[in-house]
Amino acid sequence: MKVLAAMSGGVDSAVAAARAVDAGHDVVGVHLALSRMPGTLRTGSRGCCTIEDSMDAQRAANLIGIPYYVWDFSERFKLDVVDDFVAEYSAGRTPNPCMRCNEKIKFAALLEKAIDLGFDAVCTGHYARLERSTGGALELHRASDEAKDQSYVLGVLTAEQLAHSMFPLGDTPSKAVVRAEAAARGLSVAAKPDSHDICFIPDGDTRGWLAERVGAENGAILDREGRVIGDHDGAHAFTVGQRRGLRLGVPADDGKPRFVLEVRPKTNEVVVGPKEALAIAQIAGHRFSWAGRPLDEPTHWFDCDVQIRAHADPVPARARVQDGRDGTEFVVVPTEPLDGVAPGQTAVVYLGTRVLGQFTIDRTVSAVPVGAASTAVGS
Structure with a gap:
């Protein structure tokens, strides 16, 4: 296959690209330039898309022996991720910019361009697995290493996007194995720290950054x-x-x-x-999507697990799709109350290790209502 390897400049994407080459694919590396002003992105261990990351990606591509390009996605990133982040906070919601970046940039804009250029798939360093069901449908599953599992941030992918995705690290037992492999291959990013925090807020001061834009x-x-x-x-x-x-x-x-x-x-x-008032008995959202084939009868209650943060533990729940006040919505009722849920967060629904789908939380119901009436937060 002709594969486009998205190379962030980190160790995971470098090893993923190398494994794609080892598997016999025709691989081309690409780094996404997400800002026309590099000083507006976080650097060092906190960044993922800076000039230094681009140079790290290029060195890795050269060592692996694949062509390497930098694509300017800065305008799309501003519109779909940065502006969305500001708009969501302005509306009183708590967005996940990394989730939005995966949805709108890495597996929408990038994948669309890749397909237009004749590539069969986009390869990334995410820790997640793709499997075929007994009926032949493609499914997204948790990684073998649950500690590094990133299926949550991929929950926004559709069946069509999954069909053109490749995750070579999904079956790797641990991040230590990836780093050891990178070192054995001579990749300079073998010991590079993982990126974290919001890349487009340079000093990490989210409150100050928002104050300048929202007032x-x-x-x-x-x-x-x-x-x-x-x-x-x-x-x-x-x-x-x-x-x-x-x-x-x-x-x-x-x-x-x-x-x-x-x-x-x-x-x-x-x-x-009080802290106990953060307990949430129900969440719902009308902006939902299925990661692959949906259930045959999603309007019937079914057992599942729900995860509301990238590194949160999954919680057993019951869920269904129903008609709500703003149209059709995905409703989840956990067996135990969820803690500190904010409108704007993403809820990812699992069937065992399989990612069934996701929705943006629009409505919550408190498990500890004021008086006898329940409280709908974010309404």
């Missing part, structure tokens, strides 16, 4: 009963589950810490309460 305006901090107990410099700086950075002038009756329960961008208010 900072004083507002009230309320308790669950609606009483003003503090003030803030802008609701966009807060996310559900946050404890630090709250300016509360009225102590809690029980003396315990309080946490952000809800962000209201329209009124510039932040609602706080």
Whole structure:
């Protein structure tokens, strides 16, 4: 096959490209330039798309012996990832920019261009597996190494995208094996630290970065009963589950810490309460997709696992697709309440190790309602 290897400049994508060559594929390496101003991206161990990463990727491609190119996706990245990030925070939601980057850039824009140029598949260094069901359908599964599993951030991929994807590291037992292989191949990135944090916020100050783009305006901090107990410099700086950075002038009756329960961008208010009020009994979202073949009868309740963060443990649940107030929505009811769920987060639904699909959380129902009424957060 003719394979386009997406090379971030890290050890995983370099080894994935090398394995694709070993498998006999015709491989071409490509690095994505995501900013026209490199100083706006995080560098060192925190970045993944900087000039130094591009140079690391080129050295790896040269050693592996494959052609190497840099493609400018900066405009698409700004529109689909950076601008979306700002818009979601402005609406009081907590987005996952890495999830959006996979959805809109690596497996949409990149894959579309690759297919147009005659490539059969895009190869990445993600830790996930592709398997065929007994009926022949292609399915996305967790990696063999659960500690490094990245199937969550790939939950946005559709059946068509999976058909043109390749994950050579999916069956690797550990990251240590990948690093050892990279060292044996002579790759200079063998000991390079993993990237983390948001690449387009250079200093890691998300609150300050958002304030420059959304604006900072004083507002009230309320308790669950609606009483003003503090003030803030802008609701966009807060996310559900946050404890630090709250300016509360009225102590809690029980003396315990309080946490952000809800962000209201329209009124510039932040609602706080006890930790137990973060427990969520139900989540739902109408922006959902299937990772491969959907269930035959998704409107019937079925048993599954749900994961709401990249490194969170899966939680047993029941789920179905139903008609909701904003149209058809995916509803999940966990067997035990979820903790600190924020609208805008992505919920990925699993059947065993298989990724069934995902949705953006629009609506949650508290397991600890105020009085006798349930609280819909993010409505």
